[in-house]
Amino acid sequence: MPENSDYPIYAYKEMLDEQFPFKIESRSRSTMNTILHAHEHLQLCYMLSGSCLHFAAGRHYVLTKGDLFSIPPYQEHRLDPRDDMDFVMIQVDFMPHAVNENLRDMTQMQTFVDFAYIRPLISESDLMPKITLPPATQSIVESLLDVLLREWEEREEGYRLAIKAELLRLLVIIGRQYKRYVQTQGQQERQKVAQHREAFYEAITYMQTHYNEDLHLEEVAAKALMAPSYFSYMLKLIQGKSYIELLSSIRMQASMGLLNETGLSISEIATRVGYNHISHFNRTFKKHTGVTPGDYRRSGSGELLP
The missing domain is CATH 1.10.10.60 (Homeodomain-like)
Structure with a gap:
């Protein structure tokens, strides 16, 4: 996630409404974005049917029905077709403050933060950047997404409150499901995610103990195992303040x-x-x-x- 990249990085204000930074839409083979890009906001994607390829972290991954994945801010990615197969993917774009003005309230959901913001940074080949939901959870998630789509399309009075409530419920379900998922994956996944999470907090501690030095964002971000732009974003999310x-x-x-x-x-x-x-x-x-x-x-x- 370099700051001077060869691909566009879209500011969230270019793609989302500044007053209510949320959007949900359906993607298919004819409407998928095949251009390598990144954006400031968080994107959650769920495969409703069919199959396609997702390019992220330098690799292609096969997506099929029931797969859920997260695109964190500043991560380059794109969709690619898979043979002649069609698909339907629900894409949810939002900034955290669309859910709750107090960002740190949302970040209390550690398992969701791990899934959405930490895990996608880990590009080891044995850690797939997605989870496949079990059938029962698929039904629940699909029902929630249907409500979100309908509220977004109809925009009746109170639709923003309804979307916030349903979106928050979706994030809770994702966090719980991810917790169950890592419990079945053994120690490796938990250790990798924990290592990156701990590195982030160790970087904050480093700032608190070396503030009298000529600190640079790049130096501290490296200790957090994050690109500078992403580290500053995570500070804003977790601490409520940018690096500066x-x-x-x-x-x-x-x-x-x-x-x-x-x-x-x-x-x-x-x-x-x-x-x-x-x-x-x-x-x-x-x-x-x-x-x-x-x-x-x-x-x-x-x-x-x-």
């Missing part, structure tokens, strides 16, 4: 402690928390707190940022 926002918040917390607890000059404090230019430090501090570092120190405020 989170690093600034960590540095501001540290600087407020130093202002309250030491007699160091503001210039020295700026250097200690990772700022080479005091003017940049002063602007960032005022943006986060509403006051200058000097005013903050004089007020003796003990209040810290959330």
